[in-house]
Amino acid sequence: MSALPRFTIGDLARRSWLDVLPWLADHRAGPPLLGEGELMPNAWMSTAAGAAVPDEHLDEVCRRLATVFLDNHQDIAFAAAFPYASTDPGELGLSARARTALDSAADSLGQHSATSLAALRGVGPSIVAEIVAALVRHSATVDASTPATVAELDRITATLNDRDRYLLTTRLLAEHPSTLAECGAALGVSRERVNQLDNRLRDRMHTAFQSSLFLRRAADGLTDAAQPVAALARLVAADPDLDVLLPATGTPVWFALARLDTRVDIVDGWVVAQTMEAARGRTRELLARHATDEGLVHVGTLAEALGVPVPEATEWVAYCGYRMLDEHVLARVSSVTDSAAAVLALAGTPLKLEEIQAAIVPPRSVSSVRNALVSDERFVKADRFRWALARWGGARYIPIHRQIGELLDEHPEGIAIEDLVHRLTGTFDVKEHSVRTYAASGEFATVNGIVARREKSYRQRKSPTKTRHLYREGAVLRWRTTLAAPHVKGSAFNLPSALAGLIGAGPGRSLELTSRLGPQSIIWVGVQARSGTIKRFIDDLGLRPGDEVFVEFALDADAQFDVRAATPPADTDPLRVALAATGHGTDPTLDDAAVTAALADALWLPGTASTAEIVETLRARKEDDLADLIAR
Template sequence: MTAHANGPLSSRRPPDDGRAQDAVTAFDAGLSDQERRVLTERVYAANPRTQSEVADLLGLSRERVTQIDRSTRHRLRSLIDADPALAQLSAMINRRAAPVADAAALMADSTLAGTPVGDVEAPCWRVVAAASGLRTSENWIIRGSLRSVAEFTKSAVAAAARPGEVASVVTIADHLGLSGDSAARWLRRVGYELLDDHAIATRSTTGEIVAAALSIRGAPLTFDEIVDATSAIPRAHNSIRNALASDARIVKTDRTRYGLAEWGLPRYEPVHLQIDAILSDRGGAAPLDDVIATIRGRHDVSEATIRAYAGAGEFQIRGGLVTRRERTYRPRRTPGRTRGLYREDDAVHWATTITPAQCRGTGFTIPSALAGLLGIGPGAPISLETPLGPQTFMWASVQARSGSIKRFIDALELTAGAAVFLDFGPGTFAVRRAEHSGASPTAAILTRLGRRPERVGRPRLTRILAESLWLPPESTSDRVVDLLVSRRETDLADRVASALR
C-alpha cells in the first residue's frame, strides 16, 4: 500500500469480479418496481435525492420511502458481506473514505468499482458505498454530510498552512489522505480555487488573493507581475489596484513593487513625502544631492524624478538647497473659467460626477481654482464642518485633494455616475444629489447652477448667471454665453442663450 488511502491497491489477486457483478444484477432483478425506483433515486443516482424528494416523486409517504430504503439497503448489505469481491471493495471504500474518497482513483485501482450494475448501470462503487452507509456525491464518497466533510477540509487546509503562508495542495493532500490530483479536484468541489498549486477560498477578496500570490512568490512584485500571478483567479485591474492601496496586509516596498507587511521591508513613501521628512530632519533645508542620495539609497527612484519633485509644488531649489516654498499658492485657472464651478453669495457649488474610486473610499483631486478659493496650498490643509463630521482637504505633491467622501455617498445611496453638487460654504462642506428641474427653462438653468428653482425675469437671470460665473453684475447675456462656451459648457450655454433671447 502507498502512504495515501486513495493510492494504488496491493498486488493481491482480487476475488471473482464477474460473480460479484452477477450477484448485484440478480439482486436488482428481484426487486419490486417500487423498491427499484426507491433504490435508483436513493442509491444508484449520481446525486441521490432525499427521502422527502423521493416520496414526492413517487407519490408515497415519507415513512413508506424510509421503510423501503432501509429494507433494500439491509438486504444489499447482506449480499455484499456474503460475496468476497464485494466485501473486499466495501472494505477498500470504508478505508479510503476517511472522510472522503475519490471514486476516479478507486476505479483506476479496482475493475469491479467501475463495473456498471442494475438497470441504470450505476457504477458498483456507488452501490457498495451507499449500502455501507456512506454518502455519494458525483464521483466522491463521503463519510458524514457534505457540510461536515467540507468543514474537515477547511481544517485540513488551515493545518497544512505554515504561519503567514498559503497551504499547498501537496500538503493538504497528506492531511486529507488523498493523492495530489484527487486533492486538487476535491478542493475545487468544496469551494477552493488553486493558485500555483495552493488553495485559496473561492469567496476570497481581491486583497486576500493578492496577499496569497505574494506569499506564494515570496518576494515583492510589480503590478503586472501581480496580475500575472493571480491570473488563475482573475480580478479586474482596478480591483487589484484598490486592494494594493487599501489592504493593510500589503505595502508598497518600492516605487513599482508591493510586498507583505509581515515581511518587515521598508515601506515606500511618495517622493514628496520623503522630501518633506528629510527637510523636517534637517531643519527645513537640505542639499539637493543629499536628498537624491537618501531617497535613492532606500528605493529605486530616478534622479530626474527626485529633482522634479524637489523643485515643484510645495518645494523649491535655491542654490543647490531644497526648501519648502514660502509663497502663497496661485491657482492655474480662475474660478470663472473652471468648468462646473458656480458661486452663490458666499458659497461655491461644484458640479461633478461620482466615480467608482470615490465609491470605494478613494480621495480625489479638486480643481486648482477651488483650492485657491478655499485657501488650500502647500503645507496648508483645511478641515470643513459637515453633518457627518469634519472633512479634510489637503495639498498632496503638486495638487489639492479631498479626503474620502464615501460616507456621504453611502448616506445618500449614490452610485458611480451619479451627478452631485459638492457645496462649500464658510467653514462648511456638503454633498447633495444634483436635481435638475424641467419645470421651466429658467428653473432648468438655476438647478444646473446648483441653486433652487424660482421664477425670475431675464434681467434677474442675467445677474444670477454673472454672479455664478464670477462676472461683473453688469455683464451682458452675450458675455455670459461666451464664457460658458469657453468653459466647454455648451449645453448650458445653449439653454441660457435661448432663455435670454
C-alpha cells in the first residue's frame, strides 16, 4: 500500500539557509563567506536559518550575505532570490529614506533585481544594500510555521501585477471560475483580450510551478499516492498543510496543486491520476484482471492493487457505481444473469430461486431471475428447486417431461408407469403426482400402465369455443386479459391451451413471431405454452396493472403479434357492445343480423347461430357479463 512519500510540506518547518537563500548553493564549495576561521567552510548553510546566530551578530551576518548577493547575483529577481521574505516594504523594517525611494517603483519589490532597483531615480547603492540586507534578515527570521508551499505560492503571486492577480483568483485558482465576459467587464477589456491574458498567466504559473522545488515535491506527493486514486481526506490527514488556505485566493493548497499540475486532478474528494475517467478506466482494468469467472473481486485484492486501505477501496468502487456482495466487488453487473452468477459463486453451493433473488441488489422480481437462469448456459438445476453453476459439474436436473423423453429414447417401446415414477422420484426431489401428470399429457400418453409417446400430434385440452376470452376476427386471433403487476415488471405468462394449438405451439415447438416492437417468443414449458414479456408493449401504450388488453395473433400478417388496449365501446346497443368486447371494430352500417353473425363467428360458432346459442356459449365460457348483456 502506497502512502505519501517521505518528503512532505511539513518537513520544511525549520528551513535551512540554503532553503531561504537558494543562491547560496553557488558558494557551497567555498571560499568561506563568514570568516577564514571556519573549520568546515560554509557548513552553516545546511543549518536552520538564523537559529544559531546571536541577535547581536545577526545584522552583521545579514550585511555580509547581502554583499555576497550584490557582488554575484545582482540580476536575480528578489522574489526568486528571497522566496520566504516579504516583498512588502512596510514589513522589512526599512528606513524612511528607503521607503520613500521605493514609492517611485512601478512594479512590486519582488519583480525587481538589485540592478533594476539601482536604476530607479533616487535609489542609490546604499539604499539597494539596505534593502538586500533587510530581505536577508527577513528570510532568516520569518515564521517557519508557514508551510513551504504556501510561502512559495505567495512568492509567485507577489510577482504578479494587479490584473494577473485578479485573473488568478477569479479563474485559474477559483473553485467556480468567472467567464471571460465577466472578467472583461471587470477589467474594462474585451473577452478576447481576457482570453489572451488568461493563457499567458496560465503559461507563467505552470512555468513557475515547474521551477519550484517545493511545489513539485508537494505535487509529487499527490501523484505518487494516486495510482490511480486516493482519498483526499487520507492525504490531508497525513499532511495537514495540504489543507492550509492560501491568503491570496482563499483556496486550499491541494486545490492549487491540482490546478497547476496536469498529472493530477481532484474531484468530489478523490485525488485521481490525470483525469477521473482515466482513474475509472484503470479501476475497470484492475477489476477485469482479478475477476473470477463470475466477475467477483475481493475488495482486499482490489485495495492492494489500488494501493489504498480497504475501506477507501470500498468507498471508491461504490462511487464508481459498482455493487458489493459479501466483501466482493461485482465487476460485471450489466444483467440479472451476471448478478445471479456472482451470488452462486459466493455461496459455493446450489441455491433456491428465492435465495438467489433475495441476494441480488438492486432487487429484481422472481420471474426476472427465473428467466435469467433458464436462458443462460452458465446455470443448471441441481434438483427440482435449486440452481447451480454449470462449471461445478455434477448431475444436472432437467424438467420432468425431458426426463421422461430421455427414458423413452432408451425404451421406445414404452416404460411402465410405476417404474417411471420410481426412477424419477428416486433421482430428484419430484412428486409422484407430477410424474404421473406429465406422463399422461403433452407428447406422452399412459395407456394400460405403459407410458409412451403419443402417436397423434398434440391437441389442445379445450376447444376455442369453450375457452374464456378467446376470440377471432377473420385470420386474427385475440385473447382478452387483465394486466397484473408481473406483466408490468416483464414476466412471461401462460397462454390458453386452445390458443396455443391455433398458433401452432406445442411440445417441442416454440415460435418467434414478428411484431411492431421486435420479435416475440412463444415457448413450450412443461405442459403449456408461455408468452415472453410484453413489457415493451405496456410501456409503449402507457398501461398500468388493472388495464384490460387484447393479445393478438395474425400469423399470415407482416406483424404476427401485437398488444392493444381494450377500450370501452362508444355504442350502447347490447349486441354491438358485446361484439366490441371481442375486439371487433364497430361498423355502424351493420344491421343486427350482421352483428349477430360476426359475434357468433368470434366465438367459433356458425354464422347462423341464434342469439340464444351465443348466450349459452358465453355462459359456458363463464363470460356471464356478456351473456347477461345480450339476454336482456
